[in-house]
Amino acid sequence: MGNTRIVVGVVGTLVVALYATLLAVNALVLDPLGAVPGQSLAQIHAELTRQGFSVRTDTVIVIVVAAVGVLLAAGLSVLLLITRATAHVMATVLLAVVAFGAPSSFWSGFALGMDVADAYGVGGGDHTIWAGVLYVTSAVALVALPFVLVVGQAVHVRRAALRARAA
Numbered sequence: 001m002g003n004t005r006i007v008v009g010v011v012g013t014l015v016v017a018l019y020a021t022l023l024a025v026n027a028l029v030l031d032p033l034g035a036v037p038g039q040s041l042a043q044i045h046a047e048l049t050r051q052g053f054s055v056r057t058d059t060v061i062v063i064v065v066a067a068v069g070v071l072l073a074a075g076l077s078v079l080l081l082i083t084r085a086t087a088h089v090m091a092t093v094l095l096a097v098v099a100f101g102a103p104s105s106f107w108s109g110f111a112l113g114m115d116v117a118d119a120y121g122v123g124g125g126d127h128t129i130w131a132g133v134l135y136v137t138s139a140v141a142l143v144a145l146p147f148v149l150v151v152g153q154a155v156h157v158r159r160a161a162l163r164a165r166a167a
Helices: 001-036 041-052 053-082 087-099 102-120 132-167
Strands: none
Touching: 001 041, 001 053, 001 087, 001 102, 001 132, 041 053, 041 102, 041 132, 053 087, 053 102, 087 132, 102 132
């Protein structure tokens, strides 16, 4: 059971790290390029800077949002391992972190995304499919939460009953 908990903690944290990486790459690279086709990222940044927008601040905001998710997942994994939480409880908590990625993704899109929209006169919405991938991933995690918790608890109770009967 201990090895399963470690695997859940490591895999869950890696999933959150992948999510956070896609969040950052989408907000900082893919979405600006999608909003202003035909221009390089350097050209977009130069125009934003010329118009008085702070690309550095926007970048820091997105990186901090992404890093908070990874640190939260890693910290919760360690805490749950130390407190000997069951694997299904750990999985549920880490799924919740992924589910909360959707509002984080939405919020992080305002940093550079709104500056690009203002500078180029384009819509402020998402300009690539990757934001949708993040939102769908969060939705799947949210839907999976009660199932993982209920099924995991049922398996846990069943195993405890079998151990008690064997003893």
